[in-house]
Amino acid sequence: MFSQAWNIYFPVIKILIKRASAGEQSLAMNKTDFERAAGGRKAKLTFNFTLQNSRNSDFNTVIPPVAREFIFLLQEDPTTKQLLENNEFNFSMTSSFQLKIKKTLPEGSGEEAAEPEA
Numbered sequence: 622m623f624s625q626a627w628n629i630y631f632p633v634i635k636i637l638i639k640r641a642s643a644g645e646q647s648l649a650m651n652k653t654d655f656e657r658a659a660g661g662r663k664a665k666l667t668f669n670f671t672l673q674n675s676r677n678s679d680f681n682t683v684i685p686p687v688a689r690e691f692i693f694l695l696q697e698d699p700t701t702k703q704l705l706e707n708n709e710f711n712f713s714m715t716s717s718f719q720l721k722i723k724k725t726l727p728e729g730s731g732e733e734a735a736e737p738e739a
Contacts, residue, residue: 623690626658641724669713675705
């Protein structure tokens with residue numbers, strides 16, 4: 622249902638995932654692409670999830686269909702699958718159709734910034 626809308630932006634999303642290690646990336650998308658894909662039905666078009674090693678790590682949250690199809694596309698594409706492996710990324714889409722991609726550090730990775738001692 623939403624894969625056609627995601628395919629419009631997918632080449633840019635791949636680039637943003639590559640650049641996410643330098644900082645949070647965002648992409649403004651067209652609202653009508655997703656509303657048209659919803660087929661006139663009221664669908665939740667906002668989401669926030671984390672992929673750890675290409676898998677959803679937010680087991681307790683309900684993932685809306687728009688996000689499920691996005692995750693499927695990310696996992697099926699060889700380029701993005703390789704980028705997501707052994708990494709952790711947070712993906713969110715706001716109500717203003719701003720997709721945000723942030724590379725996060727897994728807990729216990731040892732790469733956190735050391736706090737100064739008092």
